[in-house]
Amino acid sequence: MTTWLRDETTPYDIFRFLRDPDEERHQAARVTEDGALWLASATARPCAALARWQERPAAPAVLSCGRVFDVVNVEPIFGRRMLDRLWAEGPGSGPVAVHRGRMLLFAAPGTAQRLPALLDWEEYGDAVPRPLCHGTGDAVTVPPLAPQDTSGPRWLVAPDTRRPWLPGPEVLLWACVRAARMVSAADVRVSIFASADPDANVYDVSRRR
Template sequence: MSDWPSEHPRRPAPAAFHTAAYVTLAGADWLASAAPRPEAVHARWASCPEAPSTLPCGTVFDVINAPALFGRDLVDRLWTAGPGSGPVATHRGRILLFAEPGTARRLPALLGWEEWSGSVPPLLCHGPGDAVTVPPLFPQRSPQPDPPHTPHSAQDLTASRWLVAPDVRHPWLPGPGALLWACIRAARRATGVATAVPDGPVATAARNSPDAPADPATTRTAPTLIPPL
């Protein structure tokens, strides 16, 4: 049973989460808007739509870059028990989760404050000044669905493709609170530990975040944990 509160919105599950997704025209506009010259990105896609692209982070989106197995479990937790996710891709054996700008700075700080941070594998958090390589808009061949009730294959985890493709001009993106929530549960499920979250200060801050579970019994204001830059 999900512990994500009903007052927090949940995205509808994609119809084909286990197959490669295609970027829509609106989604391509959103991706291109991250570049200083979106028209140049569109021109490159028009000439070579099956080639990966490099896009800057920090203004339109941040990207949380996770190891393949943990990242796939993280996405599964977001969809099965949480609010869903924004765009998600695989590239060179890593999972790329597109997140709200500012998440790359805040998520490592939130994870570093709790005793369970050691159970979360190292995450690469890409924000201002960073760039990421995203998969092609259109795969070279039509993907085949995964067999039902079977583990994801090595090819499924290492192929460069979209798992949840951008499909609207302004997609919903998870923030640090939602990703902290999912990281805790993915890490604890991997280690066989119960998924109850300790009532530490960062757990309280995560619950009070607009994009993370809120505890109705908690009435105190979470302390400010990250000093202003």
């Protein structure tokens, strides 16, 4: 517990619900105490946000973008490919959540403004759904700090520090391009397999990019 929280009017242990010993109930990634403080810092009244979470730890919350983080909102299958590249070949990711069939990648402030232009410059094309970028003036719904199950909003990579590393627009551009290449390569393999001529042993590779 930090000093500034002890000095506020919070006589209860605000993080008691994050230390539930019954870990078998929590199959999704769980937010730590430091991660909760980081999320609360995106609000105008952090202590009030923490108090609401203490009262309703299984409820999602709405947080503003632009000051503490931006959010890149992608189709989940493509988002998984992006995460694969970020963790297998790149620097990793910041916090990542799933909400209403979309994947939310938390990014450095300013990413929402710059990433669309970078994608246009790369001729990203229509191979995959275009990411939605949330920045200054936008808000996103984040999963509960203490999820009850994995059927609703949940964290895939939960916040666990007061200052988590967040990818910027260049890193996410790289991940998007790498994931798009994976999609293109998969299309080529499917096309080759589907158009094989067993008599002439000729394959249609017209879709190769």
